[in-house]
Amino acid sequence: xxxxxxxxxxxxxxxxxxxxxxxxxxxxxxxxxxxxxxxxxxxxxxxxxxxxxxxxxxxxxxxxxxxxxxxxxxxxxxxxxxxxxxxxxxxxxxxxxxxxxxxxxxxxxxxxxxxxxxxxxxxxxxxxxxxxxxxxxxxxxxxxxxxxxxxxxxxxxxxxxxxxxxxxxxxxxxxxxxxxxxxxxxxxxxxxxxxxxxxxxxxxxxxxxxxxxxxxxxxxxxxxxxxxxxxxxxxxxxxxxxxxxxxxxxxxxxxxxxxxxxxxxxxxxxxxxxxxxxxxxxxxxxxxxxxxxxxxxxxxxxxxxxxxxxxxxxxxxxxxxxxxxxxxxxxxxxxxxxxxxxxxxxxxxxxxxxxxxxxxxxxxxxxxxxxxxxxxxxxxxxxxxxxxxxxxxxxxx
Amino acid sequence: xxxxxxxxxxxxxxxxxxxxxxxxxxxxxxxxxxxxxxxxxxxxxxxxxxxxxxxxxxxxxxxxxxxxxxxxxxxxxxxxxxxxxxxxxxxxxxxxxxxxxxxxxxxxxxxxxxxxxxxxxxxxxxxxxxxxxxxxxxxxxxxxxxxxxx
Amino acid sequence: xxxxxxxxxxxxxxxxxxxxxxxxxxxxxxxxxxxxxxxxxxxxxxxxxxxxxxxxxxxxxxxxxxxxxxxxxxxxxxxxxxxxxxxxxxxxxxxxxxxxxxxxxxxxxxxxxxxxxxxxxxxxxxxxxxxxxxxxxxxxxxxxxxxxxxxxxxxxxxxxxxxxxxxxxxxxxxxxxxxxxxxxxxxxxxxxxxxxxxxxxxxxxxxxxxxxxxxxxxxxxxxxxxxxxxxxxxxxxxxxxxxxxxxxxxxxxxxxxxxxxxxxxxxxxxxxxxxxxxxxxxxxxxxxxxxxxxxxxxxxxxxxxxxxxxxxxxxxxxxxxxxxxxxxxxxxxxxxxxxxxxxxxxxxxxxxxxxxxxxxxxxxxxxxxxxxxxxxxxxxx
Numbered sequence: 001x002x003x004x005x006x007x008x009x010x011x012x013x014x015x016x017x018x019x020x021x022x023x024x025x026x027x028x029x030x031x032x033x034x035x036x037x038x039x040x041x042x043x044x045x046x047x048x049x050x051x052x053x054x055x056x057x058x059x060x061x062x063x064x065x066x067x068x069x070x071x072x073x074x075x076x077x078x079x080x081x082x083x084x085x086x087x088x089x090x091x092x093x094x095x096x097x098x099x100x101x102x103x104x105x106x107x108x109x110x111x112x113x114x115x116x117x118x119x120x121x122x123x124x125x126x127x128x129x130x131x132x133x134x135x136x137x138x139x140x141x142x143x144x145x146x147x148x149x150x151x152x153x154x155x156x157x158x159x160x161x162x163x164x165x166x167x168x169x170x171x172x173x174x175x176x177x178x179x180x181x182x183x184x185x186x187x188x189x190x191x192x193x194x195x196x197x198x199x200x201x202x203x204x205x206x207x208x209x210x211x212x213x214x215x216x217x218x219x220x221x222x223x224x225x226x227x228x229x230x231x232x233x234x235x236x237x238x239x240x241x242x243x244x245x246x247x248x249x250x251x252x253x254x255x256x257x258x259x260x261x262x263x264x265x266x267x268x269x270x271x272x273x274x275x276x277x278x279x280x281x282x283x284x285x286x287x288x289x290x291x292x293x294x295x296x297x298x299x300x301x302x303x304x305x306x307x308x309x310x311x312x313x314x315x316x317x318x319x320x321x322x323x324x325x326x327x328x329x330x331x332x333x334x335x336x337x338x339x340x341x342x343x344x345x346x347x348x349x350x351x352x353x354x355x356x357x358x359x360x361x362x363x364x365x366x367x368x369x370x371x372x373x374x375x376x377x378x379x380x381x382x383x384x385x386x387x388x389x390x391x392x393x394x395x396x397x
Numbered sequence: 398x399x400x401x402x403x404x405x406x407x408x409x410x411x412x413x414x415x416x417x418x419x420x421x422x423x424x425x426x427x428x429x430x431x432x433x434x435x436x437x438x439x440x441x442x443x444x445x446x447x448x449x450x451x452x453x454x455x456x457x458x459x460x461x462x463x464x465x466x467x468x469x470x471x472x473x474x475x476x477x478x479x480x481x482x483x484x485x486x487x488x489x490x491x492x493x494x495x496x497x498x499x500x501x502x503x504x505x506x507x508x509x510x511x512x513x514x515x516x517x518x519x520x521x522x523x524x525x526x527x528x529x530x531x532x533x534x535x536x537x538x539x540x541x542x543x544x545x546x547x
Numbered sequence: 548x549x550x551x552x553x554x555x556x557x558x559x560x561x562x563x564x565x566x567x568x569x570x571x572x573x574x575x576x577x578x579x580x581x582x583x584x585x586x587x588x589x590x591x592x593x594x595x596x597x598x599x600x601x602x603x604x605x606x607x608x609x610x611x612x613x614x615x616x617x618x619x620x621x622x623x624x625x626x627x628x629x630x631x632x633x634x635x636x637x638x639x640x641x642x643x644x645x646x647x648x649x650x651x652x653x654x655x656x657x658x659x660x661x662x663x664x665x666x667x668x669x670x671x672x673x674x675x676x677x678x679x680x681x682x683x684x685x686x687x688x689x690x691x692x693x694x695x696x697x698x699x700x701x702x703x704x705x706x707x708x709x710x711x712x713x714x715x716x717x718x719x720x721x722x723x724x725x726x727x728x729x730x731x732x733x734x735x736x737x738x739x740x741x742x743x744x745x746x747x748x749x750x751x752x753x754x755x756x757x758x759x760x761x762x763x764x765x766x767x768x769x770x771x772x773x774x775x776x777x778x779x780x781x782x783x784x785x786x787x788x789x790x791x792x793x794x795x796x797x798x799x800x801x802x803x804x805x806x807x808x809x810x811x812x813x814x815x816x817x818x819x820x821x822x823x824x825x826x827x828x829x830x831x832x833x834x835x836x837x838x839x840x841x842x843x844x845x846x847x848x849x850x851x852x853x854x855x856x857x858x859x860x861x862x863x864x865x866x867x868x869x870x871x872x873x874x875x876x877x878x879x880x881x882x883x884x885x886x887x888x889x890x891x892x893x894x895x896x897x898x899x900x901x902x903x904x905x906x907x908x909x910x911x912x913x914x915x916x917x918x919x920x921x922x923x924x925x926x927x928x
Contacts, residue, residue, distance in 0.1 A: 005549065025400045028676055056631070060609040065405055067604045067671030070631055071913055072782045081797045084779040084914070085638065086631035088603075090610040096627050100639055107645035108551045109775075109805075126481040133609040137413045138571060139446040142539050143490060143503045144476060144483045153472035153491060160523045205475040205514040245596075245625040247616045249452050253501035256471035257494045258442065261453060261623070264472065272623060385613040389626065405675045410663040411607035416571035449574050452617030455581070455591050 005052070005111045008227030010102050011237030012360045012395070014044025016116075018218030020187040020345045023122045029064050032118035033076035036219030036350075040116065044223040044235070052110035053083035057097035057117030057220070059090050059349045059384070062130045064120055077116050077221075090134070090384030091296065092245070093117070094220065094353025095391035099243050101224045111229040118219030119349035127215050127348070134386060136250070148212060148299070150252060150386055152204035155301035157256070157265035159206070162317030164304060166206055168324065170197035172300035173210050173343060175329045180340025182330070182369040187216045187345040197300075206301075213298040213346035220350035222357055238364045242281030242394030246273040250388055266316060267302070270381060270390040271309035278311075281394035283377075286311045290394075291375040292335050292362045293328075294355040296382045298342045307336060310379060310392075330370060338362065338370045352382025356393055363397040418449040421461070427537035432529065434498050436460040442499040446539075465495035466529035468544070473506060473521045475514050487511040493527055493544050504529075505543040520546060549805045550645035553924060555761050555769035556884035558587025558754030563869035563878055564726040565748040572606065572659050575750050577618035580655055583752035586890075589764075591620040594754070595649040599628045600636030600656035602873045604668040607661055619655050619752075633658075633751070634876035634906035634916045638777055640755050645772075650760040657750040658873035665746050665872065672910065674782070685823070685872070686743065688784060688910035690735035693826040695789040697737055700840065703829060704737055706847055710825035711742050711867055713853050718864025720854065721894035729869065742825050742867070749871025751878045758924070770884035773901070774808065774919035776801025784911060795834035795907070795915035802903075802917040803836075806925065811836040815919075816899040817886045818858060819879040821907040822865040831905050832860075835917060854894075862886070862894040876906030880918050887922045 016039035024032060041048070054077045056070040066072055070086035073079075083104070089096040094117070101113040121127050128146035135141045158164050174194055180186035192210060200209040230237045248262035248269035249255065255264035262268035274286070283289045293310060297303035307319035312334055322328065328336040337343070339358040342351050359378035361367040375397075382391040415423070418435065425431045434445035435458035442451070443462045450457050473491030476483075489509050492501035507530070511517050527544040535541040560582035565575060584590060597619050601611040608614055612621075612628035619626065629635035633656030640652035662668045666684040673683045696703045718725070732743025761769050776798035780787050799811070808814045818837065822828040833840045837858060838851070846852065852860040863882045866875045883902035885891040891899075900923065906916040 025402065029674075058630075061603055061630075061671070062407060062609055065407065065671075066674055067668065068602070068631065068909070069674075071672065071779075071909055072674045074779050074782050074913075075786075079779050080781050081778050081794050083777050083801070084631070085629050085635035085777065088610060088628050088630045089612060089626075100627060100642075103639065103642045103646050103648075106551070106648065107549075107642040109549050109642060109645065128483065129481040130609055132480075132483065134613055136573070136614055137411070137607065138415050138419045138573075139539060140503055143505075144480075144488065145503070146480060146483070148478075149474050149476060149490075152474035156472055156474065156491075156518075157523065201477070202514060203476070203478040205477070205518065207474075245627060247621040247624060247626045249622050250613050250617050251448075251452070251500065253445070253471070253492050253503060254452075256492055256501040258499040260500075269623065276625075385610055385616075388613055388616065389621075403675060405679060407671060409604070409607075409667055409671075411661045412663065413607060413661050414568040414571050416574050417569050418574075419571065448617075449571075450577050450618065452622045455577075455620055 005108055005226060010105045010240050011225055011227060011230050012222055013225050013230060013235045013237045014040040014223030015357045015360060016040030016043060016221040017185050017354060017357055019185050020216040020218035020347055024120065024217040029066065029069060029118060029120055030073050030076040032120065032217065032219040033073045033116055036118065036221040037077055037116045040221035040223050046223065048078035050112050051078060051082060051114045053104050053113045054079045055097045055101040055113060055115040056084065056086040057094050057115055057349055057353055058086055059088050059093040060130060063124050063127060063348055065124060077114060089389045091348060092352050092382035092384030092389050092391045094350045095356055095380060095382035095393060096245060098222060098353060098356045099245060099391055102240055102243055105224055105226050112223065112225045114221065114223050116221035117349045119347035120217040121215035121348055122217050148207060149204045151299045151302055152207045154264050154387065155206050158301055158305060161265050162320060164301065164320050166198060167194065168320050169211050169300035170194045171324050172303045173197045176337055176340050176343045179330050179338050179370055180344035183339045186340040187214050207299055211300040213343050216345050216347040218347045220353040220357055222353065238360050239396050240393055241396045242277030244273045244276035245391045247389045250386065252386055267305045267309040270306060270383065273390045273392040274310050277392045277394050283394060287313065290334060290377050290379050292338060292359065292372040292378040294337055294339060294341065294359045294380045296342050296352055296355055298346055300343060306381060335372045338372055352391060355380040355382060359395045363395055416449060418447050422447050423537035426541050427535045430531040431463055432465045432495060434462050434464050436462050443497060444500050445495060445498040445502045462497060464497040468493040468495035468527055470521055470523055470525045470527055471501040475511050475517055489521065504539060507543045508545045552645055552647040552757040554641045554644035554755050554757055554772045556753050556920065557756045557761065557766045557769050558583045558589065559881045559885050560586055560752045561878055561881050563749045563871055565750065566727045573614055573618050576615050576655060576657055579750040579752045580619045580653060583653065583754050587754040589754060593651055594620055594653045595651050596625040596643055597621050597653045598636040598640040600633035600877060601628060602630055604671055605658055605662060605873050619653060632876055632908040632914050633874040634880060637877055637880050638775060638916065641772055641775060644755050644757045650757055652755040653752065654755060655752040656874035656877040658748065658871035660746055660748045685910060686733065686735050689824045690738045691784060692789040692911040693737050693824060696826050696830065699790050703826065706829055706843060707742060707825040709847050710828050714822060714861045714865040714867045717854055717862050717894065718868035721862060721864045738824055744867050744870045746870050746872045749869060749874055751874050751881050753881055753884065768888045770887045770920040771924045773921045773925045774802035774806030777916040780913045789911055792830045792834035792912065792915060795831060798915045798917040799835045802919050806919040812838065815858060815901050815903045817862065817896045817902045818860045819863060819882045820860055820905045821875050821879055822861060822867055823907065823912065827907060827912055835905060859896060862896060876908050879906050880904040883920050887920050
């Protein structure tokens with residue numbers, strides 16, 4: 001295959017992220033994209049001429065209020081007259097975009113690919129209004145569905161199956177807020193107590209305000225390159241060794257009833273996606289081979305079934321006790337969401353990219369105050385749609 | 398410096414074709430106060446609401462099956478927060494497996510006191526029997542019916 | 548070659564004009580996906596991954612891929628979506644095959660007409676900072692491009708009329724009994740009603756497979772991907788030379804480099820161009836290197852691009868015949884795939900061996916792609 005680009009493995013050579021906040025009235029939407037792209041390019045020590053292609057990360061247009069807003073972002077990513085396309089898989093968009101960038105290189109077509117995006121969730125007023133429109137207009141949109149209500153129902157089923165309590169959910173918030181307090185890029189950084197979580201107002205029972213992610217504004221960007229480029233140009237890199245995506249049924253009611261393939265309490269397709277990415281990376285015992293996990297969990301309860309699906313515990317539901325025992329906190333056996341995770345920062349279009357970026361920084365040893373000592377193998381995930389489309393990655397030093 | 402903002406509204410109307418399957422479902426609700434599902438011949442599962450094809454087998458569904466009006470609760474939540482363009486809280490809604498169905502149908506729960514969510518959660522616990530109630534005036538959508546315990 | 552594994556198109560289904568309202572959008576997507584699988588002689592069990600091209604504003608759904616996952620076969624499969632354009636779904640599907648990590652991909656795109664005003668849906672794509680207050684929809688942007696071309700090339704309007712007539716004549720062969728004859732479109736000067744077409748509902752799907760799978764299943768007539776290029780213009784029309792299509796020049800350069808094409812004026816048997824307007828087709832002749840602008844007058848006079856000419860363009864009738872706005876790009880690719888597979892139907896060019904598909908979309912063709920497909924696999928290095 002003479003002349004082919006993209007030889008060998010695919011590595012990450014540059015990362016940029018905003019300091020995520022509620023509102024960014026000082027910056028337009030493309031300004032926020034640029035804010036992440038510039039540090040990613042500086043980190044990769046590359047000029048835009050070196051970029052073969054751009055994968056643009058943007059979930060529903062209606063959140064930023066601009067139709068096909070990726071078109072407006074072309075200059076922010078230096079995309080003029082370059083290969084450029086956009087990905088949208090809802091909340092999974094960020095990891096799906098890194099995945100698409102990965103295939104640009106793995107195909108042999110490109111050597112260096114930039115993926116970037118941003119969100120200004122705070123500007124849409126009420127994301128649940130927009131997110132009601134993800135349900136089909138035929139049967140379900142007339143119901144007061146939103147992502148919070150949807151996952152409150154997952155919590156109710158998880159409680160019934162495994163005995164998870166409101167207090168168990170509060171532990172997740174307390175852990176992630178404590179970790180976010182160490183991460184200057186996180187949005188909600190105030191440390192909270194169990195009692196504060198349990199006294200915060202109910203949004204959709206059993207979810208209280210502090211069980212819910214914020215509406216964040218900010219951008220994220222990553223530069224990926226072929227192993228050959230990395231070697232020839234003497235770059236430092238971490239490697240994407242496993243990558244996968246799986247979907248499950250759109251119909252929430254099909255995840256209940258008689259023997260559903262995908263149970264709504266769990267994250268069936270997330271588990272299937274992890275199976276595939278572990279197989280690719282040669283990981284057979286994730287609970288012992290993985291050192292750090294950034295698992296997309298926008299509500300406290302969903303961190304439990306994400307840990308279950310990633311098989312960081314022997315069987316579903318075991319995550320609850322082990323989390324309360326401190327196994328998944330910074331300093332514990334296998335830290336989950338040391339950045340504070342989606343629960344503390346959710347700029348929807350790039351949230352799942354932040355999971356990949358944070359995992360990469362960890363195995364690189366560059367995570368800063370929330371660094372997991374000795375992390376060499378990390379995993380990241382993203383969830384999109386009505387808990388329907390899942391992306392997973394294994395990243396290694 | 399002075400930072401400006403601008404309010405923009407998206408206001409677009411769509412006229413979605415419902416297709417034959419959903420059209421039958423909604424006319425049965427509107428005209429007869431009955432709920433129908435569609436059977437997948439391969440898995441024998443009755444899909445409610447009815448789908449023209451099963452997303453698991455990718456085969457067309459083959460048979461109309463009347464389901465309900467009784468059923469059991471599969472999931473619920475109580476909403477205490479006001480969201481833009483959604484109903485005034487508090488309200489209860491969720492999913493019910495109607496008798497004869499294999500998948501759950503979404504709808505409101507009515508007749509539940511939501512003053513204390515934990516007490517309400519016990520009244521609507523998963524597995525609780527409910528019955529489907531229909532509005533007197535029906536227009537052919539999922540708000541024509543709701544579920545009540547007992 | 549550029550790819551680890553060479554992709555091929557092994558199944559196509561094109562429905563450029565769906566008029567009946569007896570199927571919901573989900574059901575239309577189910578129908579087109581099943582039709583492409585049937586054309587390939589495969590079932591969903593053979594499909595490793597899916598890429599859909601869909602647009603939330605046209606579909607009236609946020610995160611449209613959610614609704615599409617079931618009908619395309621996405622349950623328990625790997626599915627991604629490219630809302631930037633339909634052609635990008637083909638491109639990403641091809642990259643996935645080329646990586647060698649997938650045997651097959653199903654790529655699907657559609658464009659409904661359920662929105663009360665296509666123009667209003669498109670105007671949401673104008674940024675709220677500088678342009679939203681202007682009456683800027685896609686047709687207006689095409690009109691601005693047309694008037695820019697008329698300025699630098701004073702006879703362009705004459706050739707635009709000729710292109711429209713040519714494509715409508717092609718349609719008479721391709722669709723003697725068409726599903727519908729859409730009315731002429733609205734006017735935006737200099738785009739007269741003869742140069743535009745009312746949008747219709749349409750859908751398209753293709754099955755892609757890598758070389759090992761093509762060999763294993765012994766597909767007799769795959770359309771091999773020989774070269775693929777894609778690029779974007781800047782967002783603001785004011786930043787662009789609307790007459791030049793630089794992104795298309797770049798896309799063609801990428802595709803021709805991969806395909807080893809040195810003289811595009813003679814390389815192809817058949818071409819499909821996204822004639823969002825006939826002016827777009829004129830710009831593409833030049834940008835794709837099919838005919839330098841100075842030669843186009845002479846070429847058109849001798850019927851070079853017409854049926855029976857040296858290089859027939861848009862034997863399908865093109866977008867001016869059927870304009871399912873969002874999926875016109877992927878339809879052009881599927882048309883060329885069918886031509887080199889010998890399955891183009893009434894408008895088959897006998898013996899077509901190498902074809903070029905141009906896909907363009909967005910305001911004044913912001914996104915540009917060039918796809919080269921061949922009956923032969925090409926170099927195997």
